[in-house]
Amino acid sequence: METFGFLVHPMDINDVTKKYKIANKINPKVVASVLKRRRPFVISEITGIKSITGKEAMGWFIIVPFLPHQFYDLDQDYVIEKIAKACEIGRKEGAGIIGLGAFTAIPGDGGRVVDNLSKVPITTGNTYTVATAIEGAVEAASRMEIDISAATLAVVGATGSIGSAATQVLADRVGEVVLIGRDQKKLTNLSEQVKAKNKHVKTSTSVSSIRSADIIITVTGAANTVIDPDDVKPGAVICDVARPRDVAELVVKRRKDVLVIDGGIVKVPGQVDIHALTGLPKGTALACMAETMMLALEGKYESYSIGKDISLDKVNETLAFAKKHGFKLAGLRSFEKKLSDAYINKVRENAGIKMAAIR
Ligand SMILES: NC(=O)c1ccc[n+]([C@@H]2O[C@H](COP(=O)([O-])OP(=O)(O)OC[C@H]3O[C@@H](n4cnc5c(N)ncnc54)[C@H](OP(=O)(O)O)[C@@H]3O)[C@@H](O)[C@H]2O)c1
Structure with missing residues (x-):
């Protein structure tokens, strides 16, 4: 044993x-x-x-x-x-x-x-957390019919251990990368490394910069939540790897056009x-x-x-x-619950209606 x-x-x-x-x-x-x-x-x-x-x-x-x-x-x-x-x-x-x-x-x-x-x-x-966070985010993006190669990926907590590794693995698979952290110097250093894989890299010290992202991996060491309902665009996927969580439960309750998944289950x-x-x-x-x-x-x-x-x-x-x-x-889950196909389809439908309305 x-x-x-x-x-x-x-x-x-x-x-x-x-x-x-x-x-x-x-x-x-x-x-x-x-x-x-x-x-x-x-x-x-x-x-x-x-x-x-x-x-x-x-x-x-x-x-x-x-x-x-x-x-x-x-x-x-x-x-x-x-x-x-x-x-x-x-x-x-x-x-x-x-x-x-x-x-x-x-x-x-x-x-x-x-x-x-x-x-x-x-x-x-x-x-292994990095490996599963990527697997989950990619699977969720595909279920939301996001074209990963053209997508904007935002990583919140990008300068951390898991955040920087996840960024490096995904950088050359996406269209654009937004690195979000608290320390501009660390962000600039990381963006220099990421530029070798993808020229389209931005940095930000504000979580609100996730507003442009299709796929968000959030993995900060914050003791409280950092992502609120109004921060995200319709149709986006958020993979929350942080424990305690980065995404407020209100995001799932109020934003029926956004797919929030638990990372690393x-x-x-x-x-x-x-x-x-x-x-x-x-x-x-x-x-x-x-x-x-x-x-x-x-x-x-x-x-x-x-x-x-x-x-x-x-x-x-x-x-x-x-x-x-x-x-x-363990499949796609959100706040410990397994997400059914019907739920994901509904989120996609809601996002489609909203996106069409914005245009
Ligand atoms: N799901 C799983 O299986 C699993 C496994 C392992 C870890 N985790 C969780 O993953 C998270 C990150 O772990 P890690 O080892 O990568 O930590 P880390 O190396 O300390 O990185 C944390 C990142 O979050 C940023 N940060 C810290 N406090 C913040 C705040 N209050 N607001 C905004 N950003 C903040 C840090 O920025 P600075 O550089 O400015 O400090 C850094 O970029 C933790 O919540 C941990 O519990 C989950």
């Missing part, structure tokens, strides 16, 4: 109150303050992962008790120390590799400092159920979790996706691991 650990954290205060009812009656600031003092702990043992090769894996999900904003606001040494402690808990349980989930993968240069401190190999899971081979822990449907996992599971199934107990620069060769390697072990994209 191959083994792994995976670090998770509450996405918001509701995740805490779901587990500790008493927290409902307490000021959220006090809850956050109590949380930050808590030690990491094992929340669940995950079994039932069975590769189509016949190999099996099991793992431990370990909570790092911080809310998203605390990963940025608290002293970075303290944050990294707690993440490293969680890795050590996983090692003692018997994990051969540890995946750093959501914001646990961001501090210390994208897991590099944690990797130096940890006695067990680690991975951020970002490599993967069908896991075997009989795995992490719904109670993550809200994800039975048999599925986030791509970063899936990458950790695949590395365990491969017996590849070495640090894999570390730091901010993702190897594009490794993106293809993770796709090969996925094929070998039977992991695949």
Whole structure:
């Protein structure tokens, strides 16, 4: 049996109150303050992962008790120390590799400092996340009859680890690229690299620049949503890879002419159920979790996706691991629900009516 650990954290205060009812009656600031003092702990043992090769894996999900904003606001040494402690808990349980989930993968240069401190190999899971984000965005665009070769692709959080790799892979497949981030200097550096693949590159520090895009991949490290209903043009596809999410739920409620999909939801081979822990449907996992599971199934107990620069060769390697072990994209989903053909057709129809009306 191959083994792994995976670090998770509450996405918001509701995740805490779901587990500790008493927290409902307490000021959220006090809850956050109590949380930050808590030690990491094992929340669940995950079994039932069975590769189509016949190999099996099991793992431990370990909570790092911080809310998203605390990963940025608290002293970075303290944050990294707690993440490293969680890795050590996983090692003692018997994990051969540890995946750093959501914001646990961001501090210390994208897991590099944690990797130096940890006695067990680690991975951020970002490599397979890039592969699945692209797969999902391309599939959704095709369902919306978007001609990818002529389309404008906007990447929000383009200067980040996942954002920059996704941009580099897709740049020469689309008509135009809009890079959106907070730091103009980083955006200019990235656009110089992207120009080698596509001359039509723009940069922006304003999320409203997604208004010109047909395909949007959004993958910021923001603690709150960054995309609102009025930001998007009719007929656009948004692939939201961020956890916590970048797209406000209001976008799906109000914009019936825009297709919003969850990035990086993967069908896991075997009989795995992490719904109670993550809200994800039975048999599925986030791509970063899936990458950790695949590395365990491969017996590849070495640090894999570390730091901010993702190897594009490794993106293809993770796709090969996925094929070998039977992991695949879990169809098109939005806010955890599977999107039916009828729903997608309706979105396309709504977008067509609106686009015709604008003309
Ligand atoms: N779905 C999955 O399976 C999966 C897997 C792994 C990670 N993720 C999620 O993907 C996201 C990004 O991860 P990453 O490792 O690529 O992070 P990263 O390397 O830190 O990149 C984050 C990007 O977001 C930008 N950003 C940060 N805070 C922002 C804010 N408040 N408003 C606008 N932009 C902001 C950063 O800009 P600066 O350069 O200016 O800081 C950077 O461009 C996270 O939400 C993570 O949880 C999802």
